[in-house]
Amino acid sequence: MLRMSTLFLRTLRDDPSDAEVPSHKLLVRAGYIRRAAPGGFTWLPLGFIVLRNVERIVREEMDAAGFQEVHFPALLPKEPYEASGRWVEYGDNVFRLQDRHGADHLLAPTHEEMFTLLVKGMYGSYKDLPLAIYQIQTKFRDEARPRAGLLRGREFVMKDSYSFDVDDEGLQRSYDRHREAYIKTFERLGLPFVIVSAMSGAMGGSASEEFLTPLDVGEDTFVRCIDCDFAANTEAVEVPAPPTVAFDGLADAVVCDTPGTPTIQTLVDFFNASDELRRSDRDWTAADTLKNVVVKLRHPDGTTEPLAVGVPGDREVDPKRLEAQVSPAEVEPFDEADFAANPALVKGYIGPGVLGSEGPSGIRYLLDPRVVEGTQWITGADSEGKHVMNLTEGRDFTADGVIQAAEIVAGDACPACGGELEIARGIEMGHIFQLGRKYAEALDLKVQDESGKQVTVTMGSYGIGVSRAVAALAETNHDESGLIWPREVAPADVHLVIAGKEGGPQRPAAEQLAAEMEAAGVRVLFDDREGVSPGVRFKDAELIGVPTIVVCGRGIDADDPTQSMVEVKDRRSGERIDMPLTDVVGHVTGLN
RNA sequence: CGGGCUGUGGCGCAGUUUGGUUAGCGCACUUGUCUGGGGGACAAGGGGUCGGAGGUUCAAAUCCUCUCAGCCCGACCA
Numbered sequence: 001m002l003r004m005s006t007l008f009l010r011t012l013r014d015d016p017s018d019a020e021v022p023s024h025k026l027l028v029r030a031g032y033i034r035r036a037a038p039g040g041f042t043w044l045p046l047g048f049i050v051l052r053n054v055e056r057i058v059r060e061e062m063d064a065a066g067f068q069e070v071h072f073p074a075l076l077p078k079e080p081y082e083a084s085g086r087w088v089e090y091g092d093n094v095f096r097l098q099d100r101h102g103a104d105h106l107l108a109p110t111h112e113e114m115f116t117l118l119v120k121g122m123y124g125s126y127k128d129l130p131l132a133i134y135q136i137q138t139k140f141r142d143e144a145r146p147r148a149g150l151l152r153g154r155e156f157v158m159k160d161s162y163s164f165d166v167d168d169e170g171l172q173r174s175y176d177r178h179r180e181a182y183i184k185t186f187e188r189l190g191l192p193f194v195i196v197s198a199m200s201g202a203m204g205g206s207a208s209e210e211f212l213t214p215l216d217v218g219e220d221t222f223v224r225c226i227d228c229d230f231a232a233n234t235e236a237v238e239v240p241a242p243p244t245v246a247f248d249g250l251a252d253a254v255v256c257d258t259p260g261t262p263t264i265q266t267l268v269d270f271f272n273a274s275d276e277l278r279r280s281d282r283d284w285t286a287a288d289t290l291k292n293v294v295v296k297l298r299h300p301d302g303t304t305e306p307l308a309v310g311v312p313g314d315r316e317v318d319p320k321r322l323e324a325q326v327s328p329a330e331v332e333p334f335d336e337a338d339f340a341a342n343p344a345l346v347k348g349y350i351g352p353g354v355l356g357s358e359g360p361s362g363i364r365y366l367l368d369p370r371v372v373e374g375t376q377w378i379t380g381a382d383s384e385g386k387h388v389m390n391l392t393e394g395r396d397f398t399a400d401g402v403i404q405a406a407e408i409v410a411g412d413a414c415p416a417c418g419g420e421l422e423i424a425r426g427i428e429m430g431h432i433f434q435l436g437r438k439y440a441e442a443l444d445l446k447v448q449d450e451s452g453k454q455v456t457v458t459m460g461s462y463g464i465g466v467s468r469a470v471a472a473l474a475e476t477n478h479d480e481s482g483l484i485w486p487r488e489v490a491p492a493d494v495h496l497v498i499a500g501k502e503g504g505p506q507r508p509a510a511e512q513l514a515a516e517m518e519a520a521g522v523r524v525l526f527d528d529r530e531g532v533s534p535g536v537r538f539k540d541a542e543l544i545g546v547p548t549i550v551v552c553g554r555g556i557d558a559d560d561p562t563q564s565m566v567e568v569k570d571r572r573s574g575e576r577i578d579m580p581l582t583d584v585v586g587h588v589t590g591l592n
Numbered sequence: 593c594g595g596g597c598u599g600u601g602g603c604g605c606a607g608u609u610u611g612g613u614u615a616g617c618g619c620a621c622u623u624g625u626c627u628g629g630g631g632g633a634c635a636a637g638g639g640g641u642c643g644g645a646g647g648u649u650c651a652a653a654u655c656c657u658c659u660c661a662g663c664c665c666g667a668c669c670a
Contacts, residue, residue: 013619013631014604018663029603038661093669110670144593144668158670210670219669431670463670501628535630542630553629567629 001518002492002525004540008045011540021217023474024149026483030543039146039154046544047470049491051157054469055136057188057488058159065181067132067161072114074138078104080113084442095140095154107140112439112461115162119457120445126166129447129457130174134161136466148217150471151427157467163460166449171434171458175207178432178462182211185464186429190486191472193429194231196222208433211464213472218427223408227419234408234423235324238369238415241402244394245374251390259385262348264289264313267387271378277389289313290377290391292350294363295322296338297329306334306342308355310379310399311368311406318407325403344382351380351388352397366403367393428465429472435459483545484572487592492525494588495546495571499534499553509564509581510552516585547571548588556581 009031018035019025027033032047043051059069078096081087087094087106095107108114119131139158146154163174179195186193191213198210210233212222224231256277261267264286271277271284278284291313297305307326309317323331339345344354344361355365371377373394381388391397412421439445440457449455465472470489477484487493496514500506507528514526525546527537534553541549548570555565555578564581568588579587 010602010620011631012603017598017604020663035662091668139670141670145664147663152669156670160670428670465670468670499629504628533628533630533632535628535632537631538629539631551629 001514001523002045004525004527005529007525011543019149021148021151021475022478023151023217023471026478026543026545027149027471027474030483030545033150035149037155039143039152041150041153046491050470050473050485050489051467053489053491054189054466054473055157055159058185058464058466058469059136061181061185061188062134062159062161064184065132065177067134067181069135070118070133071135071137072108072111072118074108074140076106076108076114078106080117080443081106084113084439086113093141093143095142108137109139109141110158110461110463111135111137111160112162112435112459113443116439116443116445116459119164120443123164124447126447126449126455130163130165130170132161132163132174132177134159134462148471150467151217151475152219153467156465159464159466161462163462164445164457165459166447166455166457168458171436171460172207175432175434175460178460179209182430182432182462182464186211189469189473189489190477191429191469192476194222194224194426196224196231196233197236198233198431198433208431210428211430211432212426213429213476214424214426215472215475216425217475218425220426220428221423222426223412223421223423225414225417225419226422228414228417230414230416230419230421234318235321237321237408237421238404239406239408239412240415241369241372242375244372247374247392247395250374250376250392250395253388253391253396255381255386255388257385258387261385261387264291267378268313271389284378286314287312288378290352290371290379292352292355292365292380293317294334294338294342294345294350296332296334297326298332299329304332305329306338306361306363308350308363308365309368309403309405310352310355310365310371312370313378315368315406315409317405321407322403322405325405346380346382346384349380349382349384349386351382352391352399353388354382356398357400365399366401366405367399368406369402369404370406371399427468427472429469430462430464432462433460435461478545481539482543485545485547487547490523490545490547492523492546493548493591494522495525495527495541495544495549497527497534497537497541497549497551497553499537499551500556502530505556505558505561505564506552509556509561513550513552513566513581513584517588520585520589522585522588542571545571548591550584550588552581 011031012029015025016028031044033041036042078087094109097105136159140155143154146152165171165174193211193213196210196212198208212220222233223237258270261270268284268286290310292308292310294306294308297307311317339347342361354361355363357364371393376390376392378387378389379391410423414421437456437458440459445457446454474483496510498506498510514524517524551567557563565578566581566584567576567578569576
């Protein structure tokens, strides 16, 4: 039983000034956490109970799936991370430090290398596999900008698991088992989530999905279909190609003088204002134009290469989508010096005529999938003040390939069902992906197969943000008055309030009720403070957010306790019911 | 790393432009009395090197220089 008279707790009437998002404000105000360091929080007694509850649920679901728990140090030597290349790849995001001998160490941001080495040291046969092990541990990332309280810290609790299999089929099975376990875990936590396919990114690997909790304060943008269950990171959306059009009867390409039209908007306005160029059936729009954007790719070896991307003029090139497509190369702007080095490019009037590996510029040219054979475009004629119209793909120009780099906007067609896509914000709560053999190869993790041959193990890696889940739960479960915890993660089942004059019958009745509830296995947070007005107690109870609030007040009968009535309030619905004191234990043990 | 804003008792803020008694207010805290179903009232208290360092001045929370920290936007990121 938690007694508020002695609980290490101080609730605040005002929001802390450094808090912006609801979870941060409420968790501090209600006395769950306090900021201790940039991006680091102290867990106060109530908060620590919630954190452990989340941990327990995660642990139980991992165990139920047959995964085994281990625990690594957070402070690790540099060597394994050098072997995998991540000592360099992780860059400034990893905390590095030296010991007294000058040896390099790091505070682990994640543990692929250590798990790989652990298995290497213990197992050597295909008979030992499959294996999946996990830990729940504090991770460190030197975030450029910690923010939003617990949602993005530099130190946070994460559950990370790793699977080990001899072949791809085994990896797929391990992946699927984790996927199922994650679905159960998030359902049990009461966290809404969508599963989006993700690009595997810097960690390497192939199949990868993220579990996102939709939240406006989240920092990931994703798209989902309003008609079907399709959801994906914007980087992973594959825009389908429309059907091709036969060339028969298509108008010839015509070069037009279009003075003073360096932008898409000025170009479209010019066409619509011209008697010769105007369309009879409708106005020209930006979607009729083909915009060619040139960027510079920087490859990991340091070399650079220009790249031209052609997208319909009504959309921008999305840098993240582009970068995901050209990874591991990085995208840099094409600057004045680059234009000077490529005289074939006329800024503002770049057209397919000079682009392409075979073209005068020799610049590789990739097209948006919407630009299919037979589509006609208004685009640059590679000469100051000139554009070309009716330029037809496949007839008048071709490119080196297709690229998914145009921005996705709300209302775009769903790649799965053709319905309408919407853009939403979310926060990554879990991530599962098939690492493949990157780490096993780097660290030489092999086992003997049935024929006695050495084979490299294939791995998967799976994370859940545990401390982040506490924040996400607070974010998705609160109202104007305070937090509203799902029962399984709540710091208590019942918040018992004394609301009566000191010296009255309420306190002894509440004491007895608290003892009875506890004996029945109900977790009780008991507001047994003296000299605190009822208003304060009610406000605190609502702020703290225990799912059921029981009030011993006016209904307590001093003369005949068996006649006493108490009030039972559901924090979430706000519904209040009066019931006989003697029924309360039975009632609250039946809640869930 | 770029742009903007902010650092004053535990929390939230005023005071800084125009330097000048003892640095102020609300909440919280202590003591007492009253009150007792929605952060109640009255009274009396305790708690501050004004983020830090250096400088200007007879005098600095206030002016100058440097520095540290926090928040927001962007870049980056499980």
